[in-house]
Amino acid sequence: NAGVTQTPKFQVLKTGQSMTLQCAQDMNHEYMSWYRQDPGMGLRLIHYSVGAGITDQGEVPNGYNVSRSTTEDFPLRLLSAAPSQTSVYFCASSYSITTKNIQYFGAGTRLSVL
Amino acid sequence: GENVEQHPSTLSVQEGDSAVIKCTYSDSASNYFPWYKQELGKGPQLIIDIRSNVGEKKDQRIAVTLNKTAKHFSLHITETQPEDSAVYFCAASQGTGTASKLTFGTGTRLQVTL
DSSP states (O other): OOOEEEEOSEEEEOTTOOEEEEEEESSOOSEEEEEEEETTTEEEEEEEEEETTEEEEOSSOTTEEEOOSSSSBOOEEESSOOGGGOEEEEEEEEEEETTEEEEEEOOOEEEEEO | OOOEEEEOSEEEEETTSOEEEEEEESOTTOOEEEEEEEOTTSOOEEEEEEETTOSEEEETTEEEEEETTTTEEEEEEOSOOGGGOEEEEEEEBOSSGGGOOOEEOOOEEEEEEO
């Protein structure tokens, strides 16, 4: 069971370039989300999806787009990369048990924007 | 929205000693409080969680306590071992199921020295 798979693991971009961070899960989870992790700021929610065809903004959505065409995949797109988007990005998926939202994280993508 | 504060940001203990990490939350409607452990180069992983109708929960050397009145919760690790060295995140959420977004604290880097 692979869990949550993120690709690539590392990426260097120049300012203004675009790219897509891939995320796939094989647990048939309804909920998927993207976080960025910056020193001293913890994990901040970028976008999330509660099911195929449904997405919504999190705490820091500017500069990022998402789509959810299948249950398994939830790509994150940077249309015009900026140095402020240098960060470690984590994708997570979750299922719900009554009042719990137990999230399973991928190993992360480390992105540098020059 | 919810705001979660976490202290300390770094913590160094000797092997065998106890470690305590504290978090406070702002939204009295929050009802689920998980703790995640992030090892170097990996994504966060759930280690223990507590719901608002419970005051304390233990799992071997790890325990979490919740004070709803004061709106704070703590992670206690006893008999620390080198493999406990990691970054620990607290989080809070309200609502039910997959619609309940998690708000994370800023993280505590725990180092267990020999």
